[in-house]
Amino acid sequence: MLIVSPVDRASEAPELVAAGAEELYAGYVPPFWSETFGPVVSCNRRSFDEANVASFDELVSLVRAAAVRDVPVHVALNASPIPGGMIPRIVATAAEFARIGVRGVIVSDLPLLLALRDARIRRLALHASTLFSAFNGMTVAFLRRAGAARGILARELSTAEIAAMVPPAGETRLETIGFRGRCPNIEGFCTHLHDDPRRAWPCELRYEKEWIGQGEAIPPEILAAIERNEGADRFFSCGLCAVPLLERAGVHALKIVGRGSETARKVAAVRAVASMRAYGRGAIPCPDDCAARGMALYRETFGRPCRPENCYFPEFRP
Amino acid sequence: MILEYRYLGPDGEGIAGLPDGVGAALGSEYCVHLLPSAARMAEAVREATAKRAPLLLLTPYFRDAELKASLPLFRAIPAGAAADTAVNDWGALQALHGLFPRMRLSIGRLLSGRKRCPRIGASARLTEEGRMWHGEGIFSSPAARGYLAGAYGVEGYHVDDLPWGRPEAGDGDREADAPFLFVHVPHAIVTVADACPWIGGVSSASVASCPRPCRNGHVVLREPSMGGDLLLKGKARFTSREPAGAGRSSPSGAGAVVTYRDLP
Numbered sequence: 001m002l003i004v005s006p007v008d009r010a011s012e013a014p015e016l017v018a019a020g021a022e023e024l025y026a027g028y029v030p031p032f033w034s035e036t037f038g039p040v041v042s043c044n045r046r047s048f049d050e051a052n053v054a055s056f057d058e059l060v061s062l063v064r065a066a067a068v069r070d071v072p073v074h075v076a077l078n079a080s081p082i083p084g085g086m087i088p089r090i091v092a093t094a095a096e097f098a099r100i101g102v103r104g105v106i107v108s109d110l111p112l113l114l115a116l117r118d119a120r121i122r123r124l125a126l127h128a129s130t131l132f133s134a135f136n137g138m139t140v141a142f143l144r145r146a147g148a149a150r151g152i153l154a155r156e157l158s159t160a161e162i163a164a165m166v167p168p169a170g171e172t173r174l175e176t177i178g179f180r181g182r183c184p185n186i187e188g189f190c191t192h193l194h195d196d197p198r199r200a201w202p203c204e205l206r207y208e209k210e211w212i213g214q215g216e217a218i219p220p221e222i223l224a225a226i227e228r229n230e231g232a233d234r235f236f237s238c239g240l241c242a243v244p245l246l247e248r249a250g251v252h253a254l255k256i257v258g259r260g261s262e263t264a265r266k267v268a269a270v271r272a273v274a275s276m277r278a279y280g281r282g283a284i285p286c287p288d289d290c291a292a293r294g295m296a297l298y299r300e301t302f303g304r305p306c307r308p309e310n311c312y313f314p315e316f317r318p
Numbered sequence: 319m320i321l322e323y324r325y326l327g328p329d330g331e332g333i334a335g336l337p338d339g340v341g342a343a344l345g346s347e348y349c350v351h352l353l354p355s356a357a358r359m360a361e362a363v364r365e366a367t368a369k370r371a372p373l374l375l376l377t378p379y380f381r382d383a384e385l386k387a388s389l390p391l392f393r394a395i396p397a398g399a400a401a402d403t404a405v406n407d408w409g410a411l412q413a414l415h416g417l418f419p420r421m422r423l424s425i426g427r428l429l430s431g432r433k434r435c436p437r438i439g440a441s442a443r444l445t446e447e448g449r450m451w452h453g454e455g456i457f458s459s460p461a462a463r464g465y466l467a468g469a470y471g472v473e474g475y476h477v478d479d480l481p482w483g484r485p486e487a488g489d490g491d492r493e494a495d496a497p498f499l500f501v502h503v504p505h506a507i508v509t510v511a512d513a514c515p516w517i518g519g520v521s522s523a524s525v526a527s528c529p530r531p532c533r534n535g536h537v538v539l540r541e542p543s544m545g546g547d548l549l550l551k552g553k554a555r556f557t558s559r560e561p562a563g564a565g566r567s568s569p570s571g572a573g574a575v576v577t578y579r580d581l582p
Contacts, residue, residue, distance in 0.1 A: 036447060037445065037447055037448045037451055038443075038444065038445035038447065038448040039443060040441065040443050040444050040445075040448055041444070041448040041451050041452075080431045081431035081432075081451075081454040081455050081456065081458070081459070083451065083454050083458070084458065084459050084460070084461070087461075109431065109456075110456055110459075110462050110465075110466075111456065111459035111461055111462040114461060114462065114465055115461065132408060133379055133407070133408075133428075134408075134409070135379050135380060135381050135382075135407065135409070136380055136381055136382045136384075136385050136407070136409040136410075137382055137409065138382075138385065138408075138409030138410070138412040138413045139407065139408045139409030139412070140409075141409070141412050142408040142409055142411065142412040143408070145412075145469070146465075154379075154512075156512035156513075156521060157381070158523075161381055161382065161523075164382060165382070184511055184513070185509040185510060185511045186379070186509075186510050186511060186512055188428075189348075189379070189406075189428045189507075189509060189510040190508075190509040190510070191432070191433040191434045191435050191452075191507075191508055191509060192435045192437070192508065192509055193433065193435040193437040193438050193441060193444075193452075195437065195441045195443045195444065196543070197443075202435065202437060202541075202544060203509070205541045205543070205544075206541070207539035207540055207541045207548070208539070208540040208541065209537050209538065209539060209540075210537070210538040210540070211535060211536075211537055211538075212535055212536050212537075212538060213534050213535010213536060214534045214535055215534075215535070218537055221518055222515045222516055222537070224519070225513075225514075225515035225516075225518055225519030226515045226519075226537065226550070228519055308519075314520070314521075
């Protein structure tokens with residue numbers, strides 16, 4: 001199972017690869033897009049500058065820096081929708097990516113996926129983003145028919161559900177997201193606007209609450225469940241416990257979230273996932289052993305115990 | 319003529335009491351536990367047929383086991399019945415078209431690509447073109463519509479009546495080859511979670527069946543920067559606006575309107 005790390009500039013590539021990253025993915029916003037839609041609407045769902053490669057020349061440097069280490073770079077074009085008038089320009093941009101050595105694009109818009117499939121750009125694989133909300137094997141079949149060589153699964157699936165999806169996926173490679181960036185909502189169905197320059201997102205805000213229904217107040221167990229996600233910092237999200245079992249199940253790649261974060265944080269994330277994967281390869285552990293090791297590694301990485309609101313795979317929790 | 323569907327809850331109770339010419343909507347776009355049983359679906363089809371009322375079954379996303387377990391529900395819809403099924407899962411579309419080639423399928427609101435956060439109307443950082451981008455969706459792509467119609471028999475698209483929504487009245491380019499739109503009013507789904515606060519904040523997939531405690535009430539969420547209240551019910555957050563907007567008899571571009579008395 002490959003470790004897929006975020007990257008924002010060429011200078012990060014050596015450290016990330018040395019830490020264990022085997023694929024890199026980045027964001028890049030072509031000038032024609034930002035000139036049309038302004039600063040908030042990004043073609044890759046990251047509106048802040050730090051999360052995007054600063055220029056096309058920098059992207060060329062990044063691809064070269066990764067290539068000399070035998071690591072492919074993929075670029076996210078995962079906004080949805082891509083308006084019809086933009087699709088030919090985005091397809092042309094993807095062709096430019098392929099020309100400089102980018103090996104894949106991550107897409108979440110069906111019209112764009114179909115257009116890229118029909119464009120048959122050489123040596124450019126199409127990855128169906130987690131925003132397609134692939135919760136089942138038939139969605140993987142749908143995406144394969146639409147041109148995807150890789151499907152990035154919904155973040156909410158359990159280890160067993162993912163494992164069961166691998167054999168019927170056939171030649172379509174499956175990728176899971178398993179470290180950092182766990183959202184309380186299903187990303188493909190979420191339409192919240194993430195426009196705050198301080199990065200205080202609507203899913204993390206603390207809301208004033210009023211109950212409309214039977215009884216006079218919000219039932220306490222409902223209130224507790226709502227408030228558990230308020231103020232949750234997705235930086236602390238983790239799925240380490242599942243890494244050995246996902247690899248054993250035949251998952252092709254595990255993605256780390258974190259475009260726009262500091263290099264040290266990216267490197268620490270890659271090291272943690274690589275360490276858990278090495279443990280799984282050496283010990284062939286059972287789920288209980290995975291949980292014990294994953295929680296210990298979490299504490300080493302973050303300096304605190306893991307919490308339910310940050311857990312990708314709650315089936316490992318006691 | 320614009321067709322009207324009234325949402326009658328997950329199980330579609332009260333079809334007999336609908337006014338003539340009004341259809342019934344049932345099911346759920348966001349939770350598998352809010353789908354009717356196969357027996358109730360068969361009964362709803364019989365009631366609607368007797369009343370000559372069209373049916374609209376709303377369906378959510380599915381895990382593999384959930385999709386398999388739901389097949390009897392879909393089998394309860396006879397081929398040729400005046401029933402539409404709105405899918406909010408690409409895999410469900412793939413499976414249902416393969417298994418039931420005559421089923422009338424439409425693309426649900428969760429797959430449309432449209433953005434419905436009330437903050438979109440309030441954000442000072444959005445340009446006007448950026449704001450209108452949030453009203454675009456799969457339905458506005460002739461190429462995607464052609465593909466979905468040809469490969470999967472898709473006949474319509476479900477959307478919300480939004481201030482930044484297209485098509486706008488008098489938009490000639492859109493009207494020339496306009497898709498059939500089911501416009502849902504007044505509650506737009508802003509976001510959906512897999513974990514449900516009404517069952518302790520765990521995944522809805524972790525319970526085999528659910529007593530539907532979310533039917534007992536909802537929570538209003540207020541925060542000044544959001545530009546409007548959010549309404550949390552079960553796994554979904556909604557935003558509401560007055561039906562059809564001031565001075566309009568029906569949402570522009572609508573082929574059918576789906577109305578809700580309460581939050582779905």
